[in-house]
Amino acid sequence: MHALVIDLVQESRTAQKCAMENNMEKIVIKNLYKVFGSDPKKGLSLLEQGKSKDEIYEQTGLTVGVQGASFSVNKGEIFVVMGLSGSGKSTLVRMLNRLIEPTSGEVLVDGEDVLKMSKAELVKFRRSKTGMVFQSFALMPHQTVLENAAFGLELDGVDKKDREERATDALKQVGLEGWEKAYPNELSGGMQQRVGLARGLAVDPDILLMDEAFSALDPLIRTEMQDELLKLQDRHERTIIFISHDLDEALRIGDRIAIMEGGRVVQVGTPEEILQNPADDYVRAFFRGVDPTGVISAxxxxxxxxxxxxxxxxxxxxxxxxxxxxxxxxxxxxxxxxxxxxxxxxxxxxxxxxxxxxxxxxxxxxxxxxxxxxxxxxxxxxxxxxxxxxxxxxxxxxxxxxxxxxxxxxxxxxxxxxxxxxxxxxxxxxx
Amino acid sequence: MFSFDERVIPLDVWITSFVDWLVEGYRWFFQIIKWPVDFTLSGVSDGLQAVPPLLVILVFGIIAWRVSGFKLAGFTVGSLLFIGLLGFWPETMITLAMVFSSVVFCTVVGVPFGIWAGRSDRFNDLLRPVLDAMQTTPAFVYLVPIVMLFSIGNTAGVLATIVFALPPIVRLTSLGIRQVHPELVEAALAFGATNWQVLLKVQIPLALPTIMAGLNQTIMMALSMVVIAALIGAGGLGAPVVLGLNTLDIGLATVGGLAIVLLAIILDRITQSMGTKKKN
The missing domain is CATH 3.10.580.10 (CBS-domain)
Known part of the structure; x- marks a missing residue:
């Protein structure tokens, strides 16, 4: 098992290198801001005046969720966004498919600005390009495992026979063969998240958004799911944005990591780069207590x-x-x-x-x-x-x-x- | 000192003239509202009375057996036979038709309103005081304008019943929609659901047990209006009770009341079983 994991890590890293060489930027985020509250534009202009997040909250009651995030994600890499709770990472990932509407900025996917899409275009984008996996699994309790896995396809109007075939296949990929007729509440947490993953995979998206997808699972299952993800990634390369507050997880699966603090992206780099050259004390503090032998490679x-x-x-x-x-x-x-x-x-x-x-x-x-x-x-x-x-x-x-x-x-x-x-x-x- | 000896705000006068104005100028409008209720009620009522009583009892028995089991089926058949033997069969069928009609209209109006209230905080805030008023205003208060606008009879009784029985299904539908986990709605949106798809594939299916509980409450409220509706000339099981009250015929009033209670238990148990069945 262990050897296999090393193998997989190795392969995913090679994959990352290839992607870097090709310099295929799948997602480009430019100057993305989110201010929550009744008058977000005011918050923006205060930010421009150099006011801090806390000052703005005290003055106006507006909450700055994400400020000035800019980075790009390469095709086929696992990009981990890491930060403590409240650092804006969940907000950031939800702005990529506009579950949360950004206040300003650009989100380019394959060169197209997601923020300029009409409602209909956005629906199409969500159906065809992205899949999402949630921390709380968010499975439909009234649907069977198979129906859950086929959910995205059902929304897209794929006919029943076709979508069940594809959902069955996705369930097979995550090792849930034979559970098609069960209901989510009959499954363990790990298995439920496998269904969540299958639902994300069934629509065959280019981009998989994973919001603390494994955080609710116990450590053993979490590791197992990380391996599963790397294995899937090995077979079919997708661009994965993975939100996590767990450093070990980020280091284990991330080809590159972005670290967020107080709504700001403070550093982006490979795990080694960040470990060897932390941008500031916040990042350094993050890594205190990390076992360096697990991160530094031969x-x-x-x-x-x-x-x-x-x-x-x-x-x-x-x-x-x-x-x-x-x-x-x-x-x-x-x-x-x-x-x-x-x-x-x-x-x-x-x-x-x-x-x-x-x-x-x-x-x-x-x-x-x-x-x-x-x-x-x-x-x-x-x-x-x-x-x-x-x-x-x-x-x-x-x-x-x-x-x-x-x-x-x-x-x-x-x-x-x-x-x-x-x-x-x-x-x-x-x- | 001001002693409130005189009436400063003659609200009652205003209301009287407002209702008079409505009755004179807009009676046609209320007749239009009345028409579908009238149509449904007389259809159901005539239908129920045309069918042989034993067949009705059999159908109820089968429904009770399907949604619950032999126990409820036995109780249902026994109670209906007992009501029939008391000599209240036609009255029971009229009451059943009135309850059915008012519940149909409560559902048709209440569920969409409930969904709207469940999805919009603003509409919910607007609707809540209206629902509170509908539930707490003594029925006698709106019986008079209803009689003035719709005249007396079964249909007016059904309309009064609708006013009283509507709130629970609106409230519980709204509650059911609100109880759907936001993550599930978010998940549906993330996979490209339109607003309609969120409603039809996530919110309504998950709210259904709560909506069914609302339906059950609405039925119970409708049954509790039977006697009051009888005061404005509606027939059914309320009539013997009102007659018993007026003539101090304690036996007649009690037997009428007993039939209402039995009918209420039957309808309650059947609809409750339907609600829990859906949940599993």
Whole structure:
């Protein structure tokens, strides 16, 4: 199970990188404001005069929900909006499909401004482009699981046979086969949210809005649902806006994270970027108490400090390697192929053994140490800790194409932890 | 000192002249209102009286059995037979027709108003004092203008009953709509529901048990008006009670009252079972 999750995290991160390379901006939010109250325009002009949220509330009774939010979400990424309650994150996500009408700003989806849509266009937009999953599940208690999953399609006027087929398929995707005829109140919380997810997926939206979707679930189920989401994302890439107040959740599933405070977006970046370089004390405070080993990946602290040798078929490899190691006063050499893919590790002891046994005909691979394992650069420190602790040699790190990137030594591992605990500033990853 | 010895505001005079003015100038308007009520009432009444009593009892028995069970069916058949044996069968059918007609009109008018009030705070605020007045004004107060505008008889009785029995179904429909979780409405909107779809697919289905409770209350209120309606010449089970009252015939009044109570229990239990059935 665990290995699978790592796998999935890895894949979703690769997916994110692809999306970044293509620079496909699915959703662009520009200067979005929401002021609640009877005269929002007045609130806006006070904000422009530089008044703070609290001052405006005291003066006019207007509540500033979101102020000046600007960011873009790439196609196919999981974008987590995180903040404490009252920070405006739920308001923000509801402005994307205009469940809450923004006071000013722009929301561009595929280049089209959602705020300029007519009522009919908006209905069409909601039916075809977006699905939504709610914290409270918001399932219709008078409808069966199947009818609930088919709800969006029913609104869209899809005929019964067709929509039931698609809803059945969506339920299958979330692992609820056989529960079609049950009613929501007969299901556990986790299963109910699976129905909620199926309802969102059945309409096959480009964009999935998830408002604290897993917050009401107990921790074990929550993790399970996060895995489920990553798995679904792996199979069918959607743009997901995920609202959460749970940092672990944000770090676990987010390709990028936006942090909100008092209606403002204070920082947007990948989990690593935010952790390593928090924008202000608020963000830093957020991360206090986070176990850094779960967030920093091997790739973040990898160093290419160890001697490497390129494997070739010629004889006499072991001798030359041994010579090099003793010249440099090192114990281990990392063997790569001509494309720098990691093959194995040799030590001065294993090289000597191989030379003794081979009568001058020994090859480099005869000296390979047993039980050598490399780790992916996306694996977290938590995951590689057992390997680092139990082996004498620094652990080799490879990227998703098995290309050798360097090693993580015990020393470096400990130093990283030490820094992480003494301040929230981590060393920048090796170039 | 001011001692309120004299009447400063002659409201009663104003009202009298207002009603007189209505009666003289706009009687035709009230006749138009009266027409559909009259039509429904006489249709139902004639129908019920044309059908053989045993068939009516059988149908009621089957309905009670379907919505509840043998217990209620037994009670229903037994009570109706008993009423018949007391010699009040035609009166019972007239009362039933009047209750049915007034409840139909209460539903037709009350449910849409209730939905509107449930969705609009402003309309709700406007409607509430009106409903309060309808429920608390003693029936005798509006019996006089009703007689002046609609003359006496069964139809006037039904109209008075409508005034009195309308509030519960409006209130409970509004309550039912308001009780639907806002998240469910939001979810429907998020998936692209139009206002009508929100109403038809979410709000009304979820409010239905509460609306049914309102219907039940309206039926009960309608039955409680039977005697008062008899005061303005309406027939049915109220008539023997009023007659018993006027002639001090305690036996006649009691038996009439007993028939009303039995009919009330039957209708109450049947509609209540219908409401809870829908919930499950």
């Amino acid at each position: 790739g973040d602290i990898v160093r290419d400090t160890q001697p490497t040798v390129i494997w070739h078929t010629k004889e006499g490899g072991p001798r030359a390697t041994l010579e090099m190691l003793s010249n440099r006063d090192r114990d281990f050499a990392y063997v790569l192929d001509s494309e720098r893919r990691f093959l194995g590790i040799v030590s001065s002891d294993s090289l000597r053994d191989a030379i003794d046994k081979g009568n001058g005909k020994s090859k480099l691979e005869h000296a390979f140490l047993g039980e050598v394992k490399s780790v992916w650069d996306t694996e977290s420190l938590q995951d590689i800790l057992p390997l680092v602790a139990s082996h004498a040699w620094p652990i080799p790190v490879v990227n998703s194409e098995s290309i050798y990137r360097g090693v993580v030594s015990k020393n470096r591992f400990l130093r990283t932890l030490h820094r992480a605990e003494n301040g929230s500033h981590f060393e920048q990853p090796a170039a």
